[in-house]
Structures are given as structure tokens and as C-alpha cells.
Amino acid sequence: MLEPIKDNWRILLLVVFIVAASVALFLPAFGPETAPGEDPGEARQGISNLQYGLDLAGGTRIRAPLLGYTATSVEFGGESTVQVASDVAAELDGVSTRDVTAERDSEDGGEVEVTDADVTEEQFRAAMDASGYVYGGIRSGVTEQTRNAAEEVIQEKVNEFGLQGGTVRQVQSITGEYFILVEVPGGDRQNVIDLLEERGTVQIDIGYPDEDAEDGLAIEEEALIQEDFTNIGTASRSEEGDGAYVSVSVINEAAEGEQSPAHRFQDAVVDRGVATSTGGATCTYMQEPVGESVDSCLLLVVDDEVVNAFGMRDSLAESMVSGSWANEGIFRLTTTSYSDAQEISINLRAGALPAELDIAGQGTSSTISAAQGENFRIYSMITGVLAVFAVAGMVFLRYREPKVALPMTVTALAEVYILLGFAALIGYPLELAVIAGFIAVVGTGVDDLVIIADEVMSEGDVNSRKVFDSRFRRAFWVIGAAAATTIIAMSPLMVLSLGDLSGFAIFTILGVLVGVLITRPAYGDILRRLLTVR
Structure with a gap:
């Protein structure tokens, strides 16, 4: 045998x-x-x-670089990476610290990058000079960490959108440039481009009456940011009317001595009059003429654009005023259409792209x-x-x-x-x-x-x-x-x-x-x- x-x-x-x-x-x-x-x-x-x-x-194949500039061999001079990024961002008009990051690759220094698509190389160079940090040079493109993060976020977006078999990977040209290559079998070209062109930043701002503000309406930005949301639901159609919503929870725990996002948001809506002892606000922000409001509003902002504005129901306002809402931190992000709700759910689950893809510029796309x-x-x-x-x-x-x-x-x-x-x-x-x-x-x-x-x-x-x-x-x-x-x-x-x-x-x-x-x-x-x- x-x-x-x-x-x-x-x-x-x-x-x-x-x-x-x-x-x-x-x-x-x-x-x-x-x-x-x-x-x-x-x-x-x-x-x-x-x-x-x-x-x-x-399907569809899209190849595009990430927009941004990176300062190399930056001498941090003992400052933290957060402080370096903040100092450089302060020298750039209209640029948030979210769009400037610093990475330490040695004991004394590292790299600083800006991912705001409106910042030119000359402006970034001037900001680096004005901030006082010594650097070796400025190159086009983002850091390896940003490319890796973008690859993960895009892959997650493709998966969440239900594009079966979609792949995302980094490729390098002969000249050394890095590109993100997205391939989606069976995917419609325009749908894929729309998905990738969105930066995917979601936040809640608060608009409130202010006589000294332009149009009598002041904006408190980033009352809630993307990282504050957890337990994100899928898009659901509203039981009332044609709208839709996404159920979310806000983080209600924080380190000792700090305030949790849920408690911070609860205090903000009470301070700005969205929630009062007599009930919730009635928002007319989206009504004509745009920008005028007779009451405070919660503004749902996606990629720096207000996609919806809403007030607050009396029952939710009461829990905000009493301070009990933050114990659970659950509420709905309402939208005017199901597609907007689906987009918000995808963005919250996948996260925000750390940099924009230059699809219209150096990007190429093909469809079979x-x-x-x-x-x-x-x-x-x-x-x-x-x-x-x-x-x-x-x-x-x-x-x-x-x-x-x-x-x-x-x-x-x-x-x-x-x-x-x-x-x-x-x-x-x-x-x-x-x-x-x-x-x-x-x-x-x-x-x-x-x-x-x-x-x-x-x-x-x-x-x-x-x-x-x-x-x-x-x-x-x-x-x-x-x-x-x-x-x-x-x-x-x-x-x-x-x-x-x-x-x-x-x-x-x-x-x-x-x-x-x-x-x-x-x-x-x-x-x-x-x-x-x-």
C-alpha cells in the first residue's frame, strides 16, 4: 500500500x-x-x-494625484507637531488647521504639508517663511501617511457605496509622482467621479441671531465635527414628507478634566438659543431670502456647503436644557433628500479624505x-x-x-x-x-x-x-x-x-x-x- x-x-x-x-x-x-x-x-x-x-x-478606472504641497527637512526647533501645524496655518488666509499637518521624521524636525486645494506653492512657501521654521524645500504632493489614509478612506467609501469588487491602490509614475488608482467593475463613470470628488467632511454648525453680524446671523463653526460622531446608522426615509435622516450618536465620554463632544454640543445649543426652556427653535435658514433667520438653526455642512438647516423639536430641546440628552447623545441628521442622507452616512462611516483628488486636472478616467x-x-x-x-x-x-x-x-x-x-x-x-x-x-x-x-x-x-x-x-x-x-x-x-x-x-x-x-x-x-x- x-x-x-x-x-x-x-x-x-x-x-x-x-x-x-x-x-x-x-x-x-x-x-x-x-x-x-x-x-x-x-x-x-x-x-x-x-x-x-x-x-x-x-466599469470605470480613475487615476488622479492628491492635491497638496509638502515642505521637507523642516526644523521644528523643539515645538510639537500640533504647534508647528497651527503656526503655519495661521499664516495662510482662510485655511483651517485641519488642512495643515506636521509629521516628525527625526528628533529635530520632519515634514509639513498643506492639503487645501486653493493654496498655491508660492503661498505655502511664504507661510513657511513667515512662520519662522527652517526647511529644505517645497515639493508638490502629500506625505506617505496622507496617501495611505486617503487610500483607506476611498476604499471604505467604495465599499459603503455598494460598488462590488472596487479596488483602490497607490501607483507611482516613472517621474516619481504618486497617484491613487481606483477601479470599479460595473461602476458608472459619473457616479464614481461624484463619489471621489467629495472631500467628505461633515460637521454641524450653529447659526444664531446677532445684530453685529452680517445679515444679522452669526455662525458658530464645528459645534460637532466628524470625529465626534459614533454608531452611525444607514440612510432612512422620513416618516413625514419627502425628507430623510441618518441616526447618529455623539461621543459622551472624555478624559478627566475635559468635556465630551456630547456635553459640549448640548451646552452650545442651549447657549445659542436652539434649545430653550420653552421648546425648540423654528429654523427658516433655507427659506428665501437665503441667510435670514428669525431663530437659531443647526446647520448640516458637507464639504463646506450647507445642505440642510433645521431647528429642534420641543422634546429634544427639553432634554438638552435639562442636561439629560448628553447621557446618551442620540439624534438624527435630517436632510431634504434620501441621496443626501445616503451621502452623509457614507462620509461619516468612511471618514473625510485628508486631501482632494485632482480628477479634473492631472487625473485620467476611462470606462469600459x-x-x-x-x-x-x-x-x-x-x-x-x-x-x-x-x-x-x-x-x-x-x-x-x-x-x-x-x-x-x-x-x-x-x-x-x-x-x-x-x-x-x-x-x-x-x-x-x-x-x-x-x-x-x-x-x-x-x-x-x-x-x-x-x-x-x-x-x-x-x-x-x-x-x-x-x-x-x-x-x-x-x-x-x-x-x-x-x-x-x-x-x-x-x-x-x-x-x-x-x-x-x-x-x-x-x-x-x-x-x-x-x-x-x-x-x-x-x-x-x-x-x-x-
């Missing part, structure tokens, strides 16, 4: 990998992640768990229709089938022995099948470049199998297993050297940010490894059983 297993363990290993690939390809448990309440089968793009990229499924993607899938399948038949035909013409040619063809196909299973397992989207990698794997794989067959059959019939093993080892050294050369040649394409070429390189290298470690040895065992004289 053990002897056959010992002699044919390479064939058994190939069978195990084929079975594992089948499980990854077709078992629903290994399929793509589904949204809550979604049928797992709905996320699958066909009968298998394979996921298709833009080329084969259609679903019909075109389906055509690409069909043509890719036809090309793959033709490649297999061409290889099989040439192999048969070369040897004219089915016992040599048939195992060679089947082994080559098994190699591609295993790679497809791996792609399904990790959820790697198939692109045209990946399909090209599969075809390259078939070609190089059959080349190696031909080397094996030629070597073991070079001196006529194999009269013993010992002779076969000797010839096979010689062939395998040649195959191993060729595999090493391929891996070395493809490695730069795999690690560099060269778009779809990385997918081609990844699966070509994986195909070489699978061939050398699994399929070539298995083919050797099959030939040994078929050709050796017993």
Missing part, C-alpha cells in the same frame, strides 16, 4: 492541488464577500468564484461598457481554447504518440486550472493582462515538458527506471535554470507600479513556480510509468 504512494506521490500532489482549485473555484463559501442581507450567489460573476476586472466586466467587457471575456476564452489546441496539435505532430502528447497537454491545462483556483481563492480580478499571463504559462510550460520528453527519449527506449531518473534529473536542471531566469526577469514588473503588467508578471511567476514544484515532477512520474520497461 505504501509503495505505490511513495512511487507516485508527485501525481497525488497534483491531484490534491486540482481538487483544491476546484473547491476554490466553485464552492460558494470561497466566493466574494457579500453585503449584509445579500444572497451570496448574487456577488458571483457566473457559476464560478472568479472575479473579473474592468477589462472583462466593464458591460457589453464590451463581455466581448472581451468571449474573445479571451476563444483565444485560450485556440492556444490549447495549437499547442496540443504541435505536440502531437512532434511525437505522434498519444501516451506522450496527451499527458503533456493535460498537465499544461492542469497548471492553468490551478492558477485559476488561486485567483478565485484570493479574489484577484482577471484582466486581459492576467489572461495573457495564463497563455504565456501554457507556452513556457509545454516548452519545459518537451525538454523532459526529449531528454528521456533521446537515446531510444528507456530500459529502466534508474536510467529514466538520471535523464529526468538532467532535464530538470535545465528547466530549473530557465524558471529562475523567468522569475528574475518578471520580478521588476511585479513590484513596480506598472498597472496591469503587474498582474501579468504575478501569474507568470506563479505559473513557473507551480510548474517547477508540482506539474513538471508529476509529468515525469507519468512518463516513467508509461515508458519504462518493467
Whole structure:
């Protein structure tokens, strides 16, 4: 029992990998992640768990840099990063400290960046000079920390928006510039652009009557900011009228000696007259003429634009005045439309982009229709089938022995099948470049199998297993050297940010490894059983 297993363990290993690939390809448990309440089968793009990229499924691809400037080699002079950012922001008109950050990369200094899209390089340079901090230079672009944060936020936005299979990653051009690359299979171009162009900042301001203010209305900004919200609900349609709302909780805990956001907000609405002992305010801020209000208002501000203004119900006002509301800190952000509520919910869940994407400037976008993607899938399948038949035909013409040619063809196909299973397992989207990698794997794989067959059959019939093993080892050294050369040649394409070429390189290298470690040895065992004289 053990002897056959010992002699044919390479064939058994190939069978195990084929079975594992089948499980990854077709078992629903290994399929793509589904949204809550979604049928797992709905996320699958066909009968298998394979996921298709833009080329084969259609969709939108957007590539754009993050707007901003970074001062390098800044000498902080012992100041904290918060103080440095505050000092620089104070020298820039109309720029919030939220748009200026300082990162320490050494004991004495680091980098300072500004992400306000309206600030020019000259203005930033002047602000750095005026603030008194010595720096090495100013470069276009943001810091690595900001790029990483933006990548996470955009990925979260894509997921929250329900764009199945969307990917976000950083790429670098040959000139050293960094871009954010967003690919959304099946996504409408304008919807994706609208989602990315929003900075995603959400805050609550308070408008209140003030005779000394312009138009008699003063604004207390950032009564609540994005970081103050927690337990964010999904967008829901209002029971009354055409509006909508998002249920949120405000953080009601704080460090000792500090005031929590919920208590701070509660005090603010009482001080500004939104909540009084006689009830809540009635807001007319959004009524014509815009800007005039007979009472205090809560202003819902998204990306520096007021999207809604509302007063307060008497019951909520009473709890604010009594001081009990802050114990739970729950209320609704109301909007005039469901789409606005959905946008706010997404922004609160995903967070605010640390910098804007320059889609209109240096950005590029492309769209592939679903019909075109389906055509690409069909043509890719036809090309793959033709490649297999061409290889099989040439192999048969070369040897004219089915016992040599048939195992060679089947082994080559098994190699591609295993790679497809791996792609399904990790959820790697198939692109045209990946399909090209599969075809390259078939070609190089059959080349190696031909080397094996030629070597073991070079001196006529194999009269013993010992002779076969000797010839096979010689062939395998040649195959191993060729595999090493391929891996070395493809490695730069795999690690560099060269778009779809990385997918081609990844699966070509994986195909070489699978061939050398699994399929070539298995083919050797099959030939040994078929050709050796017993």
C-alpha cells in the first residue's frame, strides 16, 4: 500500500492541488464577500468564484494625484507637531488647521504639508517663511501617511457605496509622482467621479441671531465635527414628507478634566438659543431670502456647503436644557433628500479624505461598457481554447504518440486550472493582462515538458527506471535554470507600479513556480510509468 504512494506521490500532489482549485473555484463559501442581507450567489460573476476586472466586466478606472504641497527637512526647533501645524496655518488666509499637518521624521524636525486645494506653492512657501521654521524645500504632493489614509478612506467609501469588487491602490509614475488608482467593475463613470470628488467632511454648525453680524446671523463653526460622531446608522426615509435622516450618536465620554463632544454640543445649543426652556427653535435658514433667520438653526455642512438647516423639536430641546440628552447623545441628521442622507452616512462611516483628488486636472478616467467587457471575456476564452489546441496539435505532430502528447497537454491545462483556483481563492480580478499571463504559462510550460520528453527519449527506449531518473534529473536542471531566469526577469514588473503588467508578471511567476514544484515532477512520474520497461 505504501509503495505505490511513495512511487507516485508527485501525481497525488497534483491531484490534491486540482481538487483544491476546484473547491476554490466553485464552492460558494470561497466566493466574494457579500453585503449584509445579500444572497451570496448574487456577488458571483457566473457559476464560478472568479472575479473579473474592468477589462472583462466593464466599469470605470480613475487615476488622479492628491492635491497638496509638502515642505521637507523642516526644523521644528523643539515645538510639537500640533504647534508647528497651527503656526503655519495661521499664516495662510482662510485655511483651517485641519488642512495643515506636521509629521516628525527625526528628533529635530520632519515634514509639513498643506492639503487645501486653493493654496498655491508660492503661498505655502511664504507661510513657511513667515512662520519662522527652517526647511529644505517645497515639493508638490502629500506625505506617505496622507496617501495611505486617503487610500483607506476611498476604499471604505467604495465599499459603503455598494460598488462590488472596487479596488483602490497607490501607483507611482516613472517621474516619481504618486497617484491613487481606483477601479470599479460595473461602476458608472459619473457616479464614481461624484463619489471621489467629495472631500467628505461633515460637521454641524450653529447659526444664531446677532445684530453685529452680517445679515444679522452669526455662525458658530464645528459645534460637532466628524470625529465626534459614533454608531452611525444607514440612510432612512422620513416618516413625514419627502425628507430623510441618518441616526447618529455623539461621543459622551472624555478624559478627566475635559468635556465630551456630547456635553459640549448640548451646552452650545442651549447657549445659542436652539434649545430653550420653552421648546425648540423654528429654523427658516433655507427659506428665501437665503441667510435670514428669525431663530437659531443647526446647520448640516458637507464639504463646506450647507445642505440642510433645521431647528429642534420641543422634546429634544427639553432634554438638552435639562442636561439629560448628553447621557446618551442620540439624534438624527435630517436632510431634504434620501441621496443626501445616503451621502452623509457614507462620509461619516468612511471618514473625510485628508486631501482632494485632482480628477479634473492631472487625473485620467476611462470606462469600459458591460457589453464590451463581455466581448472581451468571449474573445479571451476563444483565444485560450485556440492556444490549447495549437499547442496540443504541435505536440502531437512532434511525437505522434498519444501516451506522450496527451499527458503533456493535460498537465499544461492542469497548471492553468490551478492558477485559476488561486485567483478565485484570493479574489484577484482577471484582466486581459492576467489572461495573457495564463497563455504565456501554457507556452513556457509545454516548452519545459518537451525538454523532459526529449531528454528521456533521446537515446531510444528507456530500459529502466534508474536510467529514466538520471535523464529526468538532467532535464530538470535545465528547466530549473530557465524558471529562475523567468522569475528574475518578471520580478521588476511585479513590484513596480506598472498597472496591469503587474498582474501579468504575478501569474507568470506563479505559473513557473507551480510548474517547477508540482506539474513538471508529476509529468515525469507519468512518463516513467508509461515508458519504462518493467
